[in-house]
């Protein structure tokens with residue numbers, strides 16, 4: 001049997017009045033694939049992510065998760081189905097510890113809002129899961145620290161921990177390296193590489209070093225249209241992509 005792609009977008013269009021922010025965008029992400037979405041400012045990357053997550057309703061076209069068209073599903077339904085976007089820092093609870101923040105997401109993934117009333121087995125399962133997650137993200141030693149006491153780079157890792165606690169099949173990362181130092185970006189790349197292999201990742205990122213180091217393939221969006229999708233080498237050496245976005249410094 002042929003496996004459906006983890007995520008498939010077909011002929012997606014979005015207009016704001018006369019402005020066409022998404023124009024007949026089609027692509028698919030195989031299970032476990034790591035794709036970067038790049039493009040100049042205002043190309044429509046965030047608008048595309050918003051349509052995939054359900055924040056924005058497309059004007060036409062479909063978004064499918066494992067073969068099911070989810071275009072009419074709510075944001076919450078999509079999350080429950082495994083389409084998860086990283087939380088923004090301002091959605092973390094600053095006065096709670098890292099562990100408590102991750103626990104809330106792990107409970108939410110089970111349709112629960114508090115651990116009160118859970119069986120001992122459930123609690124220990126969740127505790128093991130949190131431990132594993134923090135270890136993947138290199139946050140074990142910071143588990144009992146309040147989020148408000150963490151450096152910016154660590155908070156961004158907590159965002160990813162929360163998203164992972166929701167058990168994604170497809171993880172959407174919107175500029176995870178924004179505001180990070182080079183050293184923090186190399187930690188981020190290590191963390192992203194250590195993600196479970198079955199998770200497909202779509203990462204929107206302006207930091208080309210990260211993109212070239214991490215992505216298996218790249219899609220280039222320009223003025224709402226996909227200009228090119230290919231391997232890192234194909235996209236890097238594409239003359240048109242260089243002209244509209246990469247310039248000469250990344251060749």
Ligand SMILES: Nc1ncnc2c1ncn2[C@@H]1O[C@H](COP(=O)(O)OP(=O)(O)OP(=O)(O)O)[C@@H](O)[C@H]1O
Pocket residue numbers: 016019021039040041042043044045046047048
């Ligand atoms: N709600 C809206 N109403 C009208 N126009 C919008 C709306 N949201 C986005 N736009 C426009 O759509 C275009 C694409 O914006 P978008 O934020 O998706 O680009 P982007 O590629 O994510 O840019 P950046 O890299 O700067 O984040 C821009 O011209 C923007 O002004």
